[in-house]
Amino acid sequence: MAVIDALTQSTRPGVGAGRAAPSERWGRLALLAPSIILLIGVFVVPLAIMLVRTFTDPHPGLENLTWYLGDATQRRVLVRTFTTAAKVTAVCLLLGYPYAYAMVAAGPKLRAVLTLLVLVPFWTSLMVRTFAWVILLQDNGPIQRALAGIGLDNLHLIRSNVGVIIGMSQILLPFLVMPLYAVMSTIDRRLVLASSSLGARPITSFFRVWLPLSLPGIGAGSLMVFISSLGFYVTPALLGSPSDALVSQQIYTQVSGLLQWGRAGAMGLVLLVATFAILAVLMLSIRRAARRQTRQAEDATS
Amino acid sequence: MSADLSAHGASITLKGLTKRYGDATAVDAIDLEARPGEFLTLLGPSGSGKTTTLNMIAGFVDVTEGELLIDDKPVHSLPPYKRNIGMVFQHYALFPHMSVADNVAYPLHQRKVAKAERQRLVAEALKTVGLAHLGHRRPAQLSGGQQQRVALARAMVYSPRVLLMDEPLGALDKKLRDTLQLEIKRIHAELGTTFVYVTHDQDEALVLSDRIAVFNDGRIEQIGTATDLYERPSTVFVAQFLGESSLFHGEAISSGGGYGVHSPGGTLRAQRGNASSGEPAALVVRPERIRLVPTDGAEPTADNAVRGRVRQEIYLGNSRKLAIDLPDGSQVLVRESAGDISASRPGDDVWLTFRAEHAAVLSTGPSTTAPTTNLGVH
Numbered sequence: 016m017a018v019i020d021a022l023t024q025s026t027r028p029g030v031g032a033g034r035a036a037p038s039e040r041w042g043r044l045a046l047l048a049p050s051i052i053l054l055i056g057v058f059v060v061p062l063a064i065m066l067v068r069t070f071t072d073p074h075p076g077l078e079n080l081t082w083y084l085g086d087a088t089q090r091r092v093l094v095r096t097f098t099t100a101a102k103v104t105a106v107c108l109l110l111g112y113p114y115a116y117a118m119v120a121a122g123p124k125l126r127a128v129l130t131l132l133v134l135v136p137f138w139t140s141l142m143v144r145t146f147a148w149v150i151l152l153q154d155n156g157p158i159q160r161a162l163a164g165i166g167l168d169n170l171h172l173i174r175s176n177v178g179v180i181i182g183m184s185q186i187l188l189p190f191l192v193m194p195l196y197a198v199m200s201t202i203d204r205r206l207v208l209a210s211s212s213l214g215a216r217p218i219t220s221f222f223r224v225w226l227p228l229s230l231p232g233i234g235a236g237s238l239m240v241f242i243s244s245l246g247f248y249v250t251p252a253l254l255g256s257p258s259d260a261l262v263s264q265q266i267y268t269q270v271s272g273l274l275q276w277g278r279a280g281a282m283g284l285v286l287l288v289a290t291f292a293i294l295a296v297l298m299l300s301i302r303r304a305a306r307r308q309t310r311q312a313e314d315a316t317s
Numbered sequence: 318m319s320a321d322l323s324a325h326g327a328s329i330t331l332k333g334l335t336k337r338y339g340d341a342t343a344v345d346a347i348d349l350e351a352r353p354g355e356f357l358t359l360l361g362p363s364g365s366g367k368t369t370t371l372n373m374i375a376g377f378v379d380v381t382e383g384e385l386l387i388d389d390k391p392v393h394s395l396p397p398y399k400r401n402i403g404m405v406f407q408h409y410a411l412f413p414h415m416s417v418a419d420n421v422a423y424p425l426h427q428r429k430v431a432k433a434e435r436q437r438l439v440a441e442a443l444k445t446v447g448l449a450h451l452g453h454r455r456p457a458q459l460s461g462g463q464q465q466r467v468a469l470a471r472a473m474v475y476s477p478r479v480l481l482m483d484e485p486l487g488a489l490d491k492k493l494r495d496t497l498q499l500e501i502k503r504i505h506a507e508l509g510t511t512f513v514y515v516t517h518d519q520d521e522a523l524v525l526s527d528r529i530a531v532f533n534d535g536r537i538e539q540i541g542t543a544t545d546l547y548e549r550p551s552t553v554f555v556a557q558f559l560g561e562s563s564l565f566h567g568e569a570i571s572s573g574g575g576y577g578v579h580s581p582g583g584t585l586r587a588q589r590g591n592a593s594s595g596e597p598a599a600l601v602v603r604p605e606r607i608r609l610v611p612t613d614g615a616e617p618t619a620d621n622a623v624r625g626r627v628r629q630e631i632y633l634g635n636s637r638k639l640a641i642d643l644p645d646g647s648q649v650l651v652r653e654s655a656g657d658i659s660a661s662r663p664g665d666d667v668w669l670t671f672r673a674e675h676a677a678v679l680s681t682g683p684s685t686t687a688p689t690t691n692l693g694v695h
Contacts, residue, residue: 224412
């Protein structure tokens with residue numbers, strides 16, 4: 016979550032978190048203790064075990080890593096995993112942004128309905144929803160027949176990357192809509208009126224006022240979706256085909272089919288490092304953009 | 318949109334302007350004209366329709382019925398961004414993600430003003446509001462008063478011919494309000510723009526305005542200069558909303574060219590009025606126009622004399638205010654300035670005397686319910 020904090024703060028310079036007195040800091044730490052202990056137990060320790068096994072199982076050395084990075088097929092799967100996650104994030108943004116805006120703009124009754132429509136699928140079991148998509152997307156299923164009806168024959172939705180993206184987007188949509196709604200509901204809607212009174216067309220008001228102010232929500236929501244997508248297993252396994260498997264499926268194969276714990280560890284390690292690298296690049300570029308903006312403002316006045 | 322940078326103000330004309338929300342009428346067929354370059358204040362209590370009227374002029378609220386003309390051209394179908402009107406909001410509505418200078422440059426960007434000219438205009442506008450040195454700051458780093466100055470600079474940098482202000486000083490403390498009032502007045506004089514200013518603060522209205530339109534319940538009670546409204550209020554509501562008034566309730570009579578009211582304290586006369594004979598009315602007189610005469614002598618020879626008893630006294634430094642009980646149980650106010658304090662004390666019986674030329678007999682029809690007199694200090 017530190018990632019999200021950093022991201023949201025860097026887009027709003029000038030609003031510091033404030034430094035607490037030492038005694039207060041200990042108090043905050045005490046409040047965090049249960050979750051820290053839990054995180055160490057269920058996250059840090061297993062992660063450490065995985066790391067150790069990467070370099071020791073079955074023999075000490077780098078052989079697991081060199082195997083993974085040297086295998087062209089595995090590299091393809093890794094790239095496919097990241098592009099799939101990016102596509103899912105893009106689909107969620109395209110669907111979720113207008114939806115979150117509608118939630119903010121709606122009256123209290125409509126808003127309650129819209130919120131419920133996001134949350135009911137969220138409360139439904141992942142397996143149930145994935146199997147529902149299997150039924151909907153299967154060959155000769157309702158969606159394929161409907162598409163054939165409008166002249167789009169022979170579209171294979173299931174056991175394809177498209178099916179995986181459809182299913183994952185639907186499942187991950189709430190993770191984007193909820194943070195985006197939370198941020199948008201704090202935006203003062205009078206700013207849009209002000210922009211309009213100053214001569215800005217609605218489209219300009221959107222790009223110059225609404226969009227920049229909703230960026231923290233876009234950042235937080237997209238990160239949630241992107242990172243969750245990278246590790247998705249059930250949905251791609253059921254909706255995709257072995258020929259376009261994702262990293263999680265390959266890891267499963269290594270662990271449960273081949274008992275190659277070391278190789279699975281190497282795959283997990285590479286995924287983790289790659290994820291952090293992408294995050295770092297993203298955050299640095301956002302920071303730099305914010306700094307450039309401030310400098311431009313200073314240039315404009317000096 | 319033309320980049321019309323001429324400095325003189327536009328006229329605004331409202332004809333039968335009406336706004337209804339379902340069954341509720343927020344603004345009820347008002348007629349109003351702001352003359353070019355005028356400072357017109359819409360004054361009224363909350364919910365009286367003054368802000369809705371302003372929002373209709375700005376284009377934020379659709380007009381239900383009636384006409385809305387700027388420089389005699391109908392604008393009700395134009396979206397806000399095509400009206401070329403400046404607007405200052407109560408809560409500033411500055412863009413938090415932009416610097417002060419970028420906020421002020423925003424309307425110039427929309428008008429495609431070239432960079433050099435843009436920078437010159439921004440610097441000039443910030444100088445006018447006394448913030449030339451703070452252009453690089455973010456709005457959140459400024460005080461409330463500074464933020465409102467930025468909002469003002471942003472609304473006037475493109476020289477709109479009409480500037481609308483919705484209680485711009487409402488969120489500031491008294492001292493800052495006083496300073497900014499004077500600045501707004503100065504800026505109005507410099508720009509020559511037509512200002513339409515919404516407030517519920519009567520003092521602010523008196524300080525700033527060329528003319529004031531007093532709103533009540535979706536209608537305009539009276540339009541006039543501060544002197545018109547104070548000296549010659551045409552409704553009981555105006556008499557009570559703008560300054561303090563003493564009311565003597567009764568039944569209107571007409572008497573020899575003048576006006577009068579049959580009240581429990583006797584028949585009272587006034588030079589002005591609008592109540593027709595027989596209808597319920599109130600004789601209205603400003604508290605400082607009433608003189609107190611002790612009851613130990615003969616009945617005073619004034620146009621009007623009413624018996625009362627002093628109930629309460631409030632010392633205000635430059636004056637004192639007295640609440641007087643009338644025989645019918647109602648209460649009126651009397652104000653005596655420091656150089657002219659009578660000997661009357663709480664508990665004393667007194668004559669209240671005033672001249673007919675200072676009084677008016679106004680109808681108290683069903684719409685103008687008279688609030689109870691209070692001694693609150695404004």
